[in-house]
Amino acid sequence: MHQSAVQHLQQLYQQLSQDIPILTQQLAELGQTARDVKRDLSSDGHLDLGTYTETLDTFASIEANNRQIDTLNARAQTAATRLAHAKLLLPQAYFAKVNLAYDSDEAEDFYLGKVGYLDAAGNDLVYDWRAPVADVYYANRIGATSYQANGRKIPVTVNQRQQFVIDHDRLIQAVDSQMAIGDPLLLAVLAANRSGGLQEITATIQTEQNAIIREQGHAVVLVDGVAGSGKTSVLLQRVAYQLYQHRHDWTPADMLIITPNVAFSRYIRGVLPALGEAEPLSTTYLNLIQALGRRFGLAISSLADNHLSVLADLIQAPHPAVPKGLTPQAYNQTKPTDSFIKRMQHAWRWLQATDQTPSDASQWLDWSALAKSWSLATLTPYDQLYLLVQITAYTQTTTAALFVDEAQDYDADVWLLLAAVFKKSQLTLVGDHRQRLMGSAPQLSAFFDQHQTINLKLTTSYRATGAITSYFSQFAGDWTTAIQAVQPQGITPNHVPAIDWASFQTATNLPAGQSLAIITPTDAEAIQLAKHFSNAHLLTATDRQTVQTGINLLSLSVAKGLEFDQVIVTGWESAFYQDSRFGQNRRYVAASRGTKALTLVESL
Numbered sequence: 001m002h003q004s005a006v007q008h009l010q011q012l013y014q015q016l017s018q019d020i021p022i023l024t025q026q027l028a029e030l031g032q033t034a035r036d037v038k039r040d041l042s043s044d045g046h047l048d049l050g051t052y053t054e055t056l057d058t059f060a061s062i063e064a065n066n067r068q069i070d071t072l073n074a075r076a077q078t079a080a081t082r083l084a085h086a087k088l089l090l091p092q093a094y095f096a097k098v099n100l101a102y103d104s105d106e107a108e109d110f111y112l113g114k115v116g117y118l119d120a121a122g123n124d125l126v127y128d129w130r131a132p133v134a135d136v137y138y139a140n141r142i143g144a145t146s147y148q149a150n151g152r153k154i155p156v157t158v159n160q161r162q163q164f165v166i167d168h169d170r171l172i173q174a175v176d177s178q179m180a181i182g183d184p185l186l187l188a189v190l191a192a193n194r195s196g197g198l199q200e201i202t203a204t205i206q207t208e209q210n211a212i213i214r215e216q217g218h219a220v221v222l223v224d225g226v227a228g229s230g231k232t233s234v235l236l237q238r239v240a241y242q243l244y245q246h247r248h249d250w251t252p253a254d255m256l257i258i259t260p261n262v263a264f265s266r267y268i269r270g271v272l273p274a275l276g277e278a279e280p281l282s283t284t285y286l287n288l289i290q291a292l293g294r295r296f297g298l299a300i301s302s303l304a305d306n307h308l309s310v311l312a313d314l315i316q317a318p319h320p321a322v323p324k325g326l327t328p329q330a331y332n333q334t335k336p337t338d339s340f341i342k343r344m345q346h347a348w349r350w351l352q353a354t355d356q357t358p359s360d361a362s363q364w365l366d367w368s369a370l371a372k373s374w375s376l377a378t379l380t381p382y383d384q385l386y387l388l389v390q391i392t393a394y395t396q397t398t399t400a401a402l403f404v405d406e407a408q409d410y411d412a413d414v415w416l417l418l419a420a421v422f423k424k425s426q427l428t429l430v431g432d433h434r435q436r437l438m439g440s441a442p443q444l445s446a447f448f449d450q451h452q453t454i455n456l457k458l459t460t461s462y463r464a465t466g467a468i469t470s471y472f473s474q475f476a477g478d479w480t481t482a483i484q485a486v487q488p489q490g491i492t493p494n495h496v497p498a499i500d501w502a503s504f505q506t507a508t509n510l511p512a513g514q515s516l517a518i519i520t521p522t523d524a525e526a527i528q529l530a531k532h533f534s535n536a537h538l539l540t541a542t543d544r545q546t547v548q549t550g551i552n553l554l555s556l557s558v559a560k561g562l563e564f565d566q567v568i569v570t571g572w573e574s575a576f577y578q579d580s581r582f583g584q585n586r587r588y589v590a591a592s593r594g595t596k597a598l599t600l601v602e603s604l
């Protein structure tokens with residue numbers, strides 16, 4: 001291995017190791033000074049408000065003390081961030097290097113890490129993977145090229161692109177990436193065992209994934225990607241990227257991720273902290289709607305039997321009669337030929353201007369009369385929420401960026417509501433149109449302004465061996481010919497007529513550290529199967545636990561989005577998987593959960 005590379009790592013490692021105790025000490029001292037200043041302040045805290053000049057002196061000294069506290073706080077914040085970064089980088093100071101030449105200047109090495117790090121003089125020792133210059137690394141360019149920084153195009157020549165495997169101060173492997181066939185580091189990462197939660201992928205982000213993570217030209221990013229193509233990983237890396245881009249004005253509390261269930265939220269927890277960011281907010285759609293409903297005084301227990309799609313059209317049509325509950329004066333601010341929604345929005349603004357808004361919006365309009373006027377049997381609380389959001393032009397401004405995973409599973413009502421509530425937020429919606437397990441997925445792009453929307457695809461599947469990937473591809477409909485595998489062939493999937501569950505556990509020889517999933521068609525079968533096991537993990541949608549080493553029992557709908565080293569799918573020939581409408585999709589989802597081994601059991 002190159003001596004200078006080894007030396008460089010050791011120097012950097014030494015610097016980080018030295019900085020950690022220094023920064024820890026600095027933080028403790030700053031904390032002590034802040035406490036001293038506050039104590040002094042409170043001990044002579046009486047305000048000397050005698051004469052006019054004394055008053056001014058007192059205020060000036062309060063002001064000076066406040067400034068001192070602000071400065072101390074800022075210094076403590078800087079030291080705390082630097083300490084956190086040094087700790088994060090200690091096990092792996094960087095994962096890549098690019099050698100770049102700008103104009104006629106001498107070429108220079110840029111090291112890329114999970115976070116950036118400066119020396120005491122302010123020189124960049126490690127660049128953050130999200131820094132503009134890192135784009136040339138991920139975009140896999142070599143030779144004369146350019147990247148964007150602060151809206152400017154920076155021309156540059158990439159001379160060399162290297163990847164590293166590092167363990168603290170040991171440089172284990174260095175790969176010249178334009179020389180390597182395939183991507184040996186990617187393959188090594190993909191061969192690892194899977195249990196616990198999803199891992200961050202910073203060191204091995206692929207070019208097509210990088211384009212999604214760094215997309216900045218559109219407020220709405222729609223991603224349709226095949227099973228195992230890294231959609232969830234890309235979504236999380238994009239959260240981190242957007243936090244970096246907006247580091248002066250956004251915090252993790254400004255980011256919201258909508259996940260299918262609690263088990264999935266648990267599965268992705270930990271990825272952002274591993275990238276040096278705090279955990280963003282995540283919730284299910286139902287929870288989000290319930291919280292929104294409460295803002296309007298509505299108790300929403302279910303989303304079923306809603307009329308949002310119908311209402312979206314109805315509110316665009318004229319509605320001459322004054323809605324019951326509203327004063328005619330408010331409604332008559334606009335022409336009778338105007339749409340219902342235009343008139344209602346004007347009416348709401350008029351009520352606001354005249355200080356007449358209802359104290360309880362949920363009780364304001366006569367919902368059953370309104371339902372009747374539209375020939376609807378009823379307006380559910382969820383319908384009422386949609387109408388109130390539209391009428392009051394409500395926008396959730398506290399969410400700067402919204403992310404939705406498994407987007408294919410949501411119906412039109414969801415997109416109608418999210419598009420209205422989050423019209424000021426950046427949206428990233430990822431899904432796979434073939435992974436829908438019931439009902440029919442609406443065309444997502446129809447709900448957003450096409451000028452603000454970009455549609456991107458991911459067709460390389462990283463999760464599984466070549467054999468498993470080609471096996472599940474046959475059920476992927478229009479994706480079948482597009483899906484590409486990157487991993488070696490591995491073991492061919494295995495069909496068996498039945499499994500004797502009574503003796504299965506003792507007969508199974510699962511390698512240590514590996515996870516095995518037994519995927520049943522429904523929860524009831526997973527619960528039934530659990531009776532044969534003494535220590536299997538039963539996973540349900542509301543569980544707070546996630547994938548574990550050893551045996552996991554779960555239904556297909558819970559298995560969605562998750563992955564395991566080995567997978568056994570039960571009932572492969574049952575009506576559930578032979579269903580004429582959804583059988584293929586179900587098989588595609590089930591067969592794409594295993595990374596190394598797949599067994600299809602014909603019976604339940």
Ligand SMILES: Nc1ncnc2c1ncn2[C@@H]1O[C@H](COP(=O)(O)OP(=O)(O)OP(=O)(O)O)[C@@H](O)[C@H]1O
Pocket residue numbers: 186189190198199201204205206209225226227228229230231232233234432435462463560561562563592
């Ligand atoms: N660039 C990458 N480097 C390393 N691992 C990757 C990369 N891209 C994806 N992976 C791995 O591939 C697996 C699948 O990723 P992920 O779960 O994000 O895919 P997905 O498209 O959301 O899958 P699905 O839709 O099938 O649930 C994960 O183990 C992830 O860590």
